[in-house]
Amino acid sequence: MVGDAMRRGISGGEKKRLTTGEMMIGPSKALFMDEISTGLDSSTTFQVLSCLQQLAQVLEYTVLVSLLQPAPETYELFDDIILMAEGKIVYHGPRSCILNFFESCGFKCPRRKGAADFLQEVLSKKDQEQFWSLGDETYNFVTVDHFCERFKACNVGENLAMELLKPFAKAHNSALSFSIYSLSKWELLRVCFAREFLLMKRNAFIYKSKSLQVSLVAALTGTVFLRRHLSDDRTRANSYMSSLFFALIFLIVNGLPEIAMTLKRLPVFYKQRDCCFYPAWAYAIPAFFTKIPVSLVESIIWTCITYYLIGYAPQASRFFRQLLVLFLMHSTALSLFRCVVSYCQTAPVSSVGSTLSLLFILLCGGFVIPRTSMPNWLKWVFWISPMSYGEISLTGNEFLTPRWKKVMVSGDTIGKSILMDRGLDFSSIFYWISVGALIVFILLLNIGFTIGLTTIRPPGTSQALVSRDKLTIIQGKDFEDMVNKRPKLSKANMDTPNIIGKAIPFKPLAISFRDVNYYVDAPMATREKGYAGGKLQLLHNITGAFEPGVLSVIMGVTGAGKTTLLDVLAGRKTEGIIEGDIRIGGYRKVQETFARISGYCEQTDVHAPQITVWESVVFSAWLRLPTEMDPEIRHDFVKEVLETIELDEVRDTLVGLPGANGLSTEQRKRLTIAIELVSNPSIIFLDEPTSGLDARAAAIVMRAVKNVAVTGRTVACTIHQPSIEIFEAFDQLMLIKRGGKLIYAGPLGHNSCKVIQYFQAIPGVPMIKENYNPSTWMLEVTSPSTEAYLGVDLAQIYRESSLYKENDAMVKQLMIPSPETSDLHFLTQFPQKFWEQFKACLWKQCLSHWRSPSYNLVRIVFVALSCLLFGVLYWQQGNIEHINDQKGLFTILGSMYCTTLYIGIKNSQAVMPFVSVERPVMYRERFAGMYSPWAYSFAQLAMEIPYVAVQVLVFLFIAYPMIGYEWTATKLLWFFYTMFCTLLYFLYLGMMVVSLTPNSQLALIVSSMCFITQNLMAGFIVPGPKIPKWWIWLYHMAPTSWTLNVLFTTQFLYNDDKNIMVSGEVIPMTSFVKNNFGYSRDLLPLAAVMLAIFPVLFGTIFAYNVAKLNFQRR
Template identity: 30%
Template sequence: MAPDIEAQTNKKNTDTESPGIFMKANRPVTLKFEDVVYKIKTKKRVLLDRKAKSEEKVILNRITGVVEPGEVLAMLGPSGSGKTTLLTALGGRLGGWLGGRITYNGRPFSNAMKRNTGFVSQDDLLHPHLTVTETLVFTSLLRLPNSFTKEEKVEHAEAVITQLGLTKCKNSIIGGSFLRGVSGGERKRVSIGQEMLINPSLLFLDEPTSGLDSTTAQRIVSTLWELANGGRTVVMTIHQPSSRLFYMFHKVLLLSEGNPLYFGKGSGAMEYFSSVGYSPLVAMNPADFLLDLANGESSDDHKHEDQILVKQTLVSAYKCNLADKLKAELQEINSNQFQDGCEDKQFGRWSTTWWQQFSVLFKRGVKERRHESFSGLKIGEVLVVAFLAGLLWWQSDASHLQDQIGLLFFLTGFWGFFALFEAIFTFPEERMMLNKERSSGMYRLSSYFLSRSVVDLPMELILPTVFVIITYWMAGLKPTAGHFLHTLFVLLYSVLVSQGLGLAIGAMVMDQKSATTLGTVIMLTFLLAGGFYVQHVPPFIAWIKYISLSQYAYKLLIGSQYKPDDTYPCAGAGGLCLIGEYPAIKQVGLDGQAIGVVALAIMLVGYRLIAYIALMRIGVTKKVS
């Protein structure tokens, strides 16, 4: 089968002469891993004394192997066998303690190696509203170094589109769970294309054929075979490949509960297991047979054997027949060494400047976020509430002072909650994407955070502006440009603060349900202490108002409409009373407006600073020891 594949590959390379993913690898990489061990701590409850006892669980147990340039290594095994953990460890993305030795051309993982490595996760993490072209172009602009011009980066992305067979769908959006877009196979090719833009010498793929039909899976694996044929080292996990795919793998690693059962040529797997006493009685897919063995299921000749015994027998057979030979093979291979560490000096940590990252992320964010921020449902919600509030408070005047104050507090509460919940889901929803892109070294956290904040500014401020324009004039608040602009400024100011609080809660909790609950409790507490519902707060709990953004926003909104020497109709002497003496306003006070502005400014910066610090906990891959 291999000669036929090679002939097809050569024909394809002849037909497609544009530069791109099928060019030779820049720096061939030999990947060696020896006695790799990975353990995690778990808690086991002891029934007698009801104490939680910590114990270690072995995920990977002394895994050894080598993959050379031009080879495809397929890691097989049932669910929970450790395939993805090993792939993540080999890709330099596994945090925690990792035993053993992993080298790339004889050296440990480094920035240079990171920039020369592609990693395709099992889940296709792509922005649903971007087209195929936009997805690859933005990735190219972020990941390719400045030795390429902007035009060359765009051309490189277009070449990848052509060579991955994505031309027909290049202007189609990616789509998602509730948004129709490209097919599953096309999504997978886009994910592979994102990694191939940097022309990596080492490519890792986690279940690249998962959820695909046999024909599409064949195309994906054929593409990977061609990539390896260009001098790349390809490592992939795969669950249950067809026999046609199985024989395309140069090497196969079979895992069972973290233990290696076989490592060697794919074509020699059946012969090896036959030599240790396990062979199928009828012709069958080699991958199915290997998975049966990894699960402890043997042929009819061994049906009396216990599953655990089968696994133990195969583990022992591996140690006796393959382990020593494999280690000897690793010693014989002379890896291509980096010369004097020059490549580490050549590659900095980032491919592009901070400003380039900010600009690209800003443009990408605008294209992606505009669909969410200006959805018909959201616009309809704001318009309905705006007109309803305008009708309920229709042309209220100074004689309805309590009603006007109630409207101002309603503005504080409604937009406090609205902005909070718009922002609270931001980072939990983007956590996996942030992890993926930051692990690839695409951009700095600071450029991402600032671009994300700036992108949201116009989108988050337009709707409250429309709301105020409608409600303000319908409700009969002071009809002067100065008062209107003052009210609008205060509301937008409070919206930004509420947004910052939402970002901070989302970044700290990183769970949508928990973040929603916490955000609701905090905002309700702020509203209760805002000075409208309760005017005589007990001293032991009065401190809450000093950290309540609702209280400061409400105070500033009152100050935008009234001055201490303003009057309103009352039953007192002369029929007029000072606004500042009105009980509901006196409790909050018309003085101290500057303090309110400063307090909100501190919150505006402080909440975002908390969000940024919380984000520093994620999105950065820990170095493997």
């Protein structure tokens, strides 16, 4: 499995190779590849680029590659070089001529420096001077524009200009390809079908969960509407009408998980569509047809369980006709949600679009508002709601049977009377007309889905930032002074410590470990290939140590186990079996204490997207530095860290989402390091700190890391493809081969002499070439292919070497505590008190919410739009003077049911992706020991309160007067209180469900189960007094039942003189409502208390789950 941030899968380097391989396989003759070496070791990068070189030279491919830190041997593979700076081409021509060009400009590449590193640094104002070769002339900064002019004037530039001036040969066949896609239409469809079935198989748990959910809700529905007597009277007919309506609602809402599943796949679809893997229709058709079995199975389950429990018409033909309609309604719902996602594209907007669609379908479907009660100028909307046709066909299928032919006093049959009340009195032929209409809806929605996938561009990305330096130039300030204040990149400067470690005291500590093993469950694919054991060993008896003041590096080929070792030592693994002895300062490691004195920069840069660089680092410092520290010292420390990592230029920039907006890859990497550095750790682990960085940015980062080590801290890094300078900045090397076996641990020596001597002493190992990168040579001579060619086991050679014995003796010594030292101990688990943690988390949540208009503004706009819709459809029907009969009362109760349920569901759906995005960040911060999960949870809960209050105020100002509710202070306050508690408990319910589930798809399934239960037990579809006694407890547990109770009671049950017409008889409204719905003023105090209890209960469960559950698999 590829995996993601929450699911364990292949390594970062393997993912990058997978992306490269995906693009190389196919008929494309032009390959454009951006930073394909990120996450790969230098040996693997060389192999990949060698393959691309063969494609270019042998098969005549056109290959354009951008690289960040190419090793010299990788750089030598290229024929032409395009060097860019400030959006301008500085050089474009043969690789062999580029160094001569810069020598002609007065700059020379040093002997032990890679040409690629030189080319990136020579254009930088901060680093250019060190390469000046004309000693007899005064150095002045050479601008990019000057280099461009020199290039145009040189032979290479002139030749390029002449080549571009040549006209296109008209005789040449200009068609690069005669077909857009590699396969025929039939083959494209077949391959996409095969992939859909494979994904369904991999997501079998989701579909099994949905089937179980359908079974449980069907059993609940069947027993709620259970036929307990044989009489077919009007009361029973109303119950049947409600049960049919609920069946439609359930099968529509049950399609909501399709939103998350489609959204998750959209980025991959857009990539493959734009690369002409397949057209949109080849994706859309299988997406529809593969869901037909799902719709069929769920409809069969529902119909088989409910049909005879409820006691519908006993004829077999009626059973299958109901099954057909439910199947079509479920297919319509899935098609609708896929269509909405194809146009909305993002989770917040899709949530709004889907909920508005649901609301429209529900309100115009003929049950909540009967067709006869709709305003005349709006009755046409009844015919554009799919639910209308579902209602017509299902009710006609049931109420036009002989059992409902009994004639009433009015002269109409019971069936005809029920259908007339709802405006559904159509002839039997309308069953097939409705079936045809639903099929047309399915076709139109899938056509719309296909058009959306074909025409809509993927969500725009923007990572263009204006730095503070560039802004200074724009504002006309003195840029020269700002630049001169920055340190230059030079080898001498790599050894210059700064304020880090001087301003704040810390305790130097060594970490030692012996015989560390790590096992995970063998993947199913591995077992199918004949792997006998149930466990897969990823680390084999790793023994070593990292000492204070020593900069250590862990290296190995991609997938060797470098990150795994760091995760095990740092205590970040959440599954698997760890064996071995790990000690800190000679004492056994205690994870809670270790988190206080350590920092871990993960390979994946996980940050809150809606806060700035400065705020991210301040937040870390606020929570991780000692309480007694003076705020000014903390502020200065944060400022110095940002300057050291060179992030102060973008300190006010929002972090953003990876690959979408905000910081670039290398800026995110430096932010990760800055967040850990401000914690003032004694031990710091950095996993791939230079991955995704260009040579200059990597040098900046490694200079900062070197400075940290010089202060006496213990620093260990994993690294893939270091330049010579970066590699030789390390003091100690730990080399791991594939399979997690140690093959070298010891010093590098001057110019890597110790490492070179060790491996060249092994018979058959080739000598290193002059000026060759030692790290690349080392990885090449220790690769599995070289090891197999030499017929040796490098791990065994190391275990038998004198170096291993020296290391073993050193580890034994470090594992014995010094007499003058004591074990680490802190009075509190966290650096800050609980209240301080809460304030910091609330501050961060406040910033994130305020800068998330796609979440907060969208849900407020949704409330405003919903209010307008409610106000138009229920115009003045809430005026007590207009409620004169049972139908009017039922209609206004329906308005309360719709407003509370569907605005509440929207709140719940909107918060789920927001909390899901924050969850990986919370896991990182919790592992780092920043705060108690309870403080984080309570801050997140508290931050939602003002936004919910705004939603309620919007409702009060728009829908309240339009519907015609009474404007009195008491009723306004009751309405505000009720709606506030309702929207809050729905929102906290969504947060609670996310905290209970590992992914968004399962969260939507669980939440839809909750929504359906609250829908059924709200007291509208089935009034409380009519619910069977074995389910009455569930009615009282449903929050929506208390909401409707309070809303209706406070609005209409304080007028004892109000009478209504019921079946030709005038009776007091209070007595009718009490007998039929169970609402009365006596229950109001209890109902008000229950409304306050539910948000507290759901919020507490959310906080408990956040504290106790961890769904991150590492």
